[in-house]
Amino acid sequence: MDSSQALEMWWVLPVSVCIATLALSSGISGALFFSPFFLLAVGLQPAQAIGAGLMTELFGTIFGSLNYMRQRVIDFQTVRFLLMASVPAGIAGAFLAHRIEPGVLQIVLGIALFVLALIVLYHSTQKGKQPTSLVLDQSRRTTLIRARDGNTYSYRTCNRSIGVTLAGIGAFLTGLMSAGLPEITTTQLMLRCHIPPRVAVATAIFVLTVTVFFAAGSHALVAEPAWYVVVWSIPGVIVGAQIGPRLAGKVPEHIAERVLATLFLAIGILVIVVQLLD
DSSP: OOHHHHHHTTTHHHHHHHHHHHHHHHTOOTHHHHHHHIIIIIOOOHHHHHHHHHHHHHHHHHHHHHHHHHHTOOOHHHHHHHHHHHHHHHHHHHHHHTTSOHHHHHHHHHHHHHHHHHHHHHHHHHTTOOOOGGGOOTTSOEEEEEOTTSOEEEEEOOOHHHHHHHHHHHHHHHHHHSOSHHHHHHHHHHHTSOOOHHHHHHHHHHHHHHHHHHHHHHHHHHSOOOHHHHHHHHHHHHHHHHHHHHHTTSSOHHHHHHHHHHHHHHHHHHHHHHHHHO
């Protein structure tokens, strides 16, 4: 790593603090912001930007996972099943990212931002609705989670084969373009499996952490990581991880999610337009 090149990237630190704070205060994957930022503002190639986004996101999710482990709100039985698909799928997506023509990958990233924006909007419209009883199977065993703070969460285990498939799809997208797994996993755990939001988010974050560890490692094996960028973005994420949770809830969640979805749509358009005009 060229030290002079790294010093020129000092401005990535304050921007990373802002991005991480925004992402962690809204419960949205930080990589949704970091990959386009590395691509458009820093000037990295698409695969490099995605790899740097995953490496940066990893450090943010590690802190989140450790916090949820201390709270004892992770459903490790569900984690075990989801990781069976998410880890190999994430690795496959990471390797494929370096074999797709950069221009095509950039357009795919822009389209993915559109799709994920729709997922966020759908998720925001479903909150507060009563889950349908048709998907509940009274013959399935009950999962019981006892949190450290004394709260107890009880719910019937849903069909995990569907969840495993969805986790595999989300992980493949995460390895390929650094986003998809947390949005898909959290949504399906809450809306399809009726897992309490606190447990669903904690479980999804833990699955994301393990998956991103392997996906980011695969990116690092295939190509030289942009160390001169992540040396600034990683500390920024660590600082943002301390600020973001404190700001959570200050803005009504449904408003925050719709604003973020609009932002994703705008970034997606920008990513595609920049590539088409290049």
